[in-house]
Amino acid sequence: MKPSLSIPAKPLTIWGGVCWGLVAVVAFHLAYLIPACPWFIVFFLYGVLRLTELATVRQAARFGMAVGLAAYSFHLAFFWTIFGPAAIALWWVLSFWLGLFTLVGRACRYRFGPIVWAVAAPFLWTGLEYFRSELYFLRFSWLNAGYAFSNSAGLHFVAGFGVYGIGFLLMAWASYISVLAQLSKVARVAAGVALAAVSSLPLWLPAAANPAVKSINIVGVQMEGASEGQVKSALDAALKKHPQTDLFVLSEYAFFGPVPQPILNWCKQHHLWLVAGGEDPISLTNYYNSVFVVGPDGAIAFQQAKCVPVQFMKDGLPAREQHLWNSPWGKLGLGICYDASYTRVTDELMRQGAQALIFPTMDNTEWGKAEHELHGRIAPMRAAEYAVPVFRLCSSGISQFAGRDGRVLSSAPFPGQDALLCAQMELPARGRLPLDRPLAEFAVVAAAALILFLMVDAMLSHRRPP
Numbered sequence: 001m002k003p004s005l006s007i008p009a010k011p012l013t014i015w016g017g018v019c020w021g022l023v024a025v026v027a028f029h030l031a032y033l034i035p036a037c038p039w040f041i042v043f044f045l046y047g048v049l050r051l052t053e054l055a056t057v058r059q060a061a062r063f064g065m066a067v068g069l070a071a072y073s074f075h076l077a078f079f080w081t082i083f084g085p086a087a088i089a090l091w092w093v094l095s096f097w098l099g100l101f102t103l104v105g106r107a108c109r110y111r112f113g114p115i116v117w118a119v120a121a122p123f124l125w126t127g128l129e130y131f132r133s134e135l136y137f138l139r140f141s142w143l144n145a146g147y148a149f150s151n152s153a154g155l156h157f158v159a160g161f162g163v164y165g166i167g168f169l170l171m172a173w174a175s176y177i178s179v180l181a182q183l184s185k186v187a188r189v190a191a192g193v194a195l196a197a198v199s200s201l202p203l204w205l206p207a208a209a210n211p212a213v214k215s216i217n218i219v220g221v222q223m224e225g226a227s228e229g230q231v232k233s234a235l236d237a238a239l240k241k242h243p244q245t246d247l248f249v250l251s252e253y254a255f256f257g258p259v260p261q262p263i264l265n266w267c268k269q270h271h272l273w274l275v276a277g278g279e280d281p282i283s284l285t286n287y288y289n290s291v292f293v294v295g296p297d298g299a300i301a302f303q304q305a306k307c308v309p310v311q312f313m314k315d316g317l318p319a320r321e322q323h324l325w326n327s328p329w330g331k332l333g334l335g336i337c338y339d340a341s342y343t344r345v346t347d348e349l350m351r352q353g354a355q356a357l358i359f360p361t362m363d364n365t366e367w368g369k370a371e372h373e374l375h376g377r378i379a380p381m382r383a384a385e386y387a388v389p390v391f392r393l394c395s396s397g398i399s400q401f402a403g404r405d406g407r408v409l410s411s412a413p414f415p416g417q418d419a420l421l422c423a424q425m426e427l428p429a430r431g432r433l434p435l436d437r438p439l440a441e442f443a444v445v446a447a448a449a450l451i452l453f454l455m456v457d458a459m460l461s462h463r464r465p466p
Contacts, residue, residue: 011055017063020050021070028071031148038148044071045145045167045174048098049121052105064102068095072143078371083312094140097132101125104447107454114182118175120450126168127447130440133164134344138311141341142374145170150377156405159384160201163343165436168443169199201435213355213429214329217242218401220249220393220421222412224365228260234418235266235274242422245272246329249421251395252277252289252306252337252362259292259300268298273327277336277360279316280305289316291334291360293325301325306336307345322348330355330427337361340378340392343385347433350386355427357382359392361399365415372398372414380406388431393421404428 012020024047031040048067054060072094079087104124109117133141141147146163149155158166176191183191219242221234235248255263255278267274273296280288280303288305295301302325309315322345324331333349333356340346340359349357359379363372376398383390384406392400397414401423412419 010053012050012053014054014059017051017054017059020047021063021067023047024051024067025070029074032075032143035151035153038152038154041145041148042170042174045125045171046177048102049105049171049174049178051102052109052117054102054106057103057106060106061099061103065092065095065099068098071098075143075370075374078368081367086312090138093138094132094143097128101128104451104454107458108450111454111457114179118179120446121175122168122171123443123446124450125171125443126164126436126440127443127445129167130164131444131447134342135444139308139342141343142377147377147381150381150406155380155384156407159381159406160432160434162385162434162436162440163381164440164443165434168436168439169195173199211428213427215424215426216327216329216356217244217246218249218391218421218423218425219245219247220251220391220399220412222394222397222399222416222419222421223250223254224362224395224415224417226254228255228262231255232262232266235263237418238420239270239272241420247273247275247327249358249360249391249393250274250276251393252291252360253395254278254360257281259294264294264298264300267294267296271296273301275334275358275360277362282317287316288319289336291336291358293327293334302334304334304336307339308342310338322352324349324352324354333357335359337363340382340390343437346382346386347437350388350431350433354386354388354431355429356388356425357386357390359390361392361394363394363396363398365396369414372396376400380408385434386431388428389423389425391421391423391425401425 024044027040027043030037051060051063054063069091073091076091079090101124105121108120129144133139133144144163145167149158149166161169172195176195180188219238221238223231223234254276257279259276259278274294275291277291280290289309290303290305292300293302305319306316307319309318324333331353333354335345363375379390379392379400380402383402383404387404389404390402397412397416399412399421400408401410401421403409410421410423412421
């Protein structure tokens with residue numbers, strides 16, 4: 001006789017769920033707030049895994065969502081400043097994915113047993129994380145498990161796995177620990193050796209970094225809400241301070257329209273290159289949020305529209321295509337602000353052969369320092385993943401220049417009006433793609449198949465006679 005679907009053999013009590021939920025929440029905050037503690041994210045994942053031992057799927061889902069609200073909403077408090085009361089709904093949406101993980105995990109643990117669940121958990125986790133980050137309308141990649149390592153000294157070691165691969169590997173370790181006592185001695189050793197071998201993969205893979213082939217002297221100027229005259233004056237001051245500059249960069253929406261003629265004339269007068277954000281109008285009501293490259297002749301040499309406009313904001317239409325800028329120094333990938341958060345956008349630039357990435361970004365001062373710090377986790381991760389330098393220039397900080405190992409070599413502060421971000425960017429011959437992208441796409445399919453099977457199995461179980 002098949003046992004009841006609501007009660008596992010040894011369910012976790014409500015108080016046990018409270019305790020493991022608190023462990024998960026505290027570990028998540030420690031991992032994100034203390035740069036030296038990113039590995040605490042393993043305890044977050046382990047605590048979430050233990051919630052799948054609760055007596056019913058309803059309890060598991062509720063506890064999972066409660067942990068998500070306690071973990072995520074603290075770091076996303078700035079949503080209230082941007083969206084007002086609608087922020088509550090967005091916090092719930094993000095927490096829903098954690099509740100779905102614990103719900104499906106509880107059903108899978110009961111249906112197949114803890115060993116099979118331990119094998120399935122990393123795929124379910126990665127599939128849900130990739131889907132909620134990249135594949136649906138409310139996609140939001142911040143606060144992934146992997147981004148806990150963005151400010152860590154060990155980022156260069158783990159980044160070869162990719163931001164989703166980091167989460168997969170850590171969930172695999174948490175799953176292994178959760179079933180350790182139930183494995184035979186041989187299985188325990190075999191699984192431990194396999195995980196250790198995969199974890200040390202970067203040590204025996206060929207070095208990804210290539211010697212530099214060219215270098216660019218870049219200067220970015222942080223400006224928010226500046227007029228054409230103020231922009232021109234700031235560029236004059238920056239050029240006087242750094243006369244050897246090859247390329248100047250301004251933020252996203254440096255101009256609410258195409259690059260003005262006085263700025264084009266400035267580039268021609270000084271025979272300099274400029275990258276600046278603006279609007280490319282296509283009708284009276286629609287436009288492309290674009291980054292323009294102005295050449296030393298004062299003409300637009302290249303432009304690229306934003307691929308992922310920010311939801312619920314007037315941010316233009318999504319780009320129809322992506323191309324690299326074949327600059328005088330090499331192939332440069334240009335993205336705009338939120339584009340850097342999506343591997344589906346930045347991966348395409350790397351497939352085309354980008355040797356460096358430049359991200360003009362608008363982060364309003366009123367959104368607060370916490371938003372700027374959280375957004376600042378993206379650029380170091382991208383640099384370390386692809387082993388190429390990344391230059392991210394914000395309207396009001398925190399601007400960053402990250403080297404090929406993900407270390408932030410220079411930055412400009414928040415709010416920092418008129419602050420300069422200076423870098424000598426060394427271009428490698430080529431970058432790389434991390435290991436996790438095919439794994440993440442497979443995990444989405446595997447997670448969908450598991451959820452569908454459990455749904456059908458649950459419906460059929462209610463129709464079967466006892």
